[in-house]
Amino acid sequence: MAPALCAICENARALVKRPKNGQKLCKACFITIFEEEIHHTITTTKLFSPGDRIAIGASGGKDSTVLASVLKTLNERYNYGLDLVLLSIDEGIKGYRDDSLETVKRNAIQYDMELKIVGYDELYGWTMDQVVETIGKKGNCTYCGVFRRQALDRGAKMLGIKHVVTGHNADDVAETILMNLLRGDLPRLARSTSIVTGDESSEVRRSKPLKYAYEKEIVLYALHKKLDYFSTECIYSPEAFRGSARTLIKSLERIRPSAILDIVRSGEDMAKLVPAEVTGISHCKSQKVSLSSADGEEEGAGGCGSNGRSSGGEMAEMEKKLQEDEEASSREFDVASITPRKANGQRHDRIGGRNGLKKDPGRKLTRQTLGTCKNCGYMSSQDICKACMLLEGLNKNRPKMEIEVDVEDEESSTLRRRMEGLALAAG
Known part of the structure; x- marks a missing residue:
C-alpha cells in the first residue's frame, strides 16, 4: 500500500495524524499549521x-x-x-x-x-x-x-x-x-x-x-x-x-x-x-489592544474565544443568539416549579400559588471586587489574600512573617478559620 500523502501540500509523505481532527500532514505542514493557529489565536483575541x-x-x-x-x-x-x-x-x-x-x-x-x-x-x-x-x-x-x-x-x-x-x-x-x-x-x-x-x-x-x-x-x-x-x-x-x-x-x-x-x-x-x-x-473587556492588522487578518475575525479554525461568521451568529437568550425574561424563572395547566387554564406552582411562574431566588453569588491584601499588599478580592491565609496556618508554630495583619474584619476572620480548617483536615 502506497504511503499517504500530506493533506495540505499533497507532495510529501504524511508523518503526523492530528489528534484534533485526524488530518494527515507532513512534518513541515504540521509545524506551519500549528504555529499559524497560535498566531490566529493571538491576533483575533488581541x-x-x-x-x-x-x-x-x-x-x-x-x-x-x-x-x-x-x-x-x-x-x-x-x-x-x-x-x-x-x-x-x-x-x-x-x-x-x-x-x-x-x-x-x-x-x-x-x-x-x-x-x-x-x-x-x-x-x-x-x-x-x-x-x-x-x-x-x-x-x-x-x-x-x-x-x-x-x-x-x-x-x-x-x-x-x-x-x-x-x-x-x-x-x-x-x-x-x-x-x-x-x-x-x-x-x-x-x-x-x-x-x-x-x-x-x-x-x-x-x-x-x-x-x-x-x-x-x-x-x-x-x-x-x-x-x-x-x-x-x-x-x-x-x-x-x-x-x-x-x-x-x-x-x-x-x-x-x-x-x-x-x-x-x-x-x-x-x-x-x-x-x-x-x-x-x-466578556472581551480585557482584549481591547491589538497588534498591527498589517498581517491581513480582518479585525475581530473569529471573535472572542475563537478556536483558530472558525472564519468568524458562525461565531458571531452564535454570540448574537446567546446574547438574545441572556436577555430573555424567561431565564429568570425556575422551570422546575412549573406544573401542567389545570383544566381551567390556570397554572399552579408547587406551593399552590396561581400564576405558576415562580421566581427562583437561586444561590447568592458573591460579588468579586479586586483590592489589595492588608498583609502582603498583593491584589486580592478579600482583605487577606489566600496565600497569607495558608501561610498563617503554616506559621502557627513558627515565627510570623515580617508584616503582620493590622485589621481583620468578620469576613476575613471567617475565611481564615475556613482555610485553617482545610489545612488541619489535609493533615
Whole structure:
C-alpha cells in the first residue's frame, strides 16, 4: 500500500495524524499549521500590543518550552515587536523543580532571552517540600497553586512587567472547566475560561496563547522541532483533584477526539451566563489592544474565544443568539416549579400559588471586587489574600512573617478559620 500523502501540500509523505481532527500532514505542514493557529489565536483575541514586555511562565516542561519557541518564532515572523522574558518559579521540590530549572536555563541561552527565577522560600519562607512535610500529600496542590499564581505575578512586578503568558493548553482548560462544574463554582468557571485574566488597569495580566492547542499536538510539535524540555511529572501531583478530571478527559478524548474543544466551548458559553459583576470581568473587556492588522487578518475575525479554525461568521451568529437568550425574561424563572395547566387554564406552582411562574431566588453569588491584601499588599478580592491565609496556618508554630495583619474584619476572620480548617483536615 502506497504511503499517504500530506493533506495540505499533497507532495510529501504524511508523518503526523492530528489528534484534533485526524488530518494527515507532513512534518513541515504540521509545524506551519500549528504555529499559524497560535498566531490566529493571538491576533483575533488581541493579546499583545507592539512594544509590550512579556514574561513567559517557564517551568521547563513541554507546554512552556513550546510556548517560548512559538512566541519567539511568531514575534520574528510577524514583527509583533515584543520583548520576551522567561520567568520561572522555584517551588523547592528536590528531584523535580531543581532538575527542570536546568532545562529553563538552557532554553534561556537557546532562545536568547532574559531569565528571572523566583523561589517560594524567598517569597513565603517555605518550600513545597517543607509544606508537604508539615501537612502531608493531601491538599498540597492547593497550597502550591495559590502560591504559584501569586509568585508569577510578584515575579513579573519585580521585572516591571504587566503581562504574563502561561502554557495552559486546551486539555488544561477543559480539566479546569470540569473541576469547577463538579464544585459548582460558576464564578470561577467564568474567569478560568477567559483567555485573559485582568485588563489594562490590572497590575499584572495573565493570558493563555495555547488555549486551543491540544496537549498531544504540543508534544508532537516539540518532538518534530527537537525542542529541549523536561518531561518528569511533579512528584506530588498524583494526589491532586485535577488528576481525576484529567483521567476523565483522556477517556472522553479516546471516544471522541473533539471532546476537549467541545468542553472548552461549552465552558465559554456557560461563562457568558454568569453576571459580569460576579466574575469581576466583562466578556472581551480585557482584549481591547491589538497588534498591527498589517498581517491581513480582518479585525475581530473569529471573535472572542475563537478556536483558530472558525472564519468568524458562525461565531458571531452564535454570540448574537446567546446574547438574545441572556436577555430573555424567561431565564429568570425556575422551570422546575412549573406544573401542567389545570383544566381551567390556570397554572399552579408547587406551593399552590396561581400564576405558576415562580421566581427562583437561586444561590447568592458573591460579588468579586479586586483590592489589595492588608498583609502582603498583593491584589486580592478579600482583605487577606489566600496565600497569607495558608501561610498563617503554616506559621502557627513558627515565627510570623515580617508584616503582620493590622485589621481583620468578620469576613476575613471567617475565611481564615475556613482555610485553617482545610489545612488541619489535609493533615
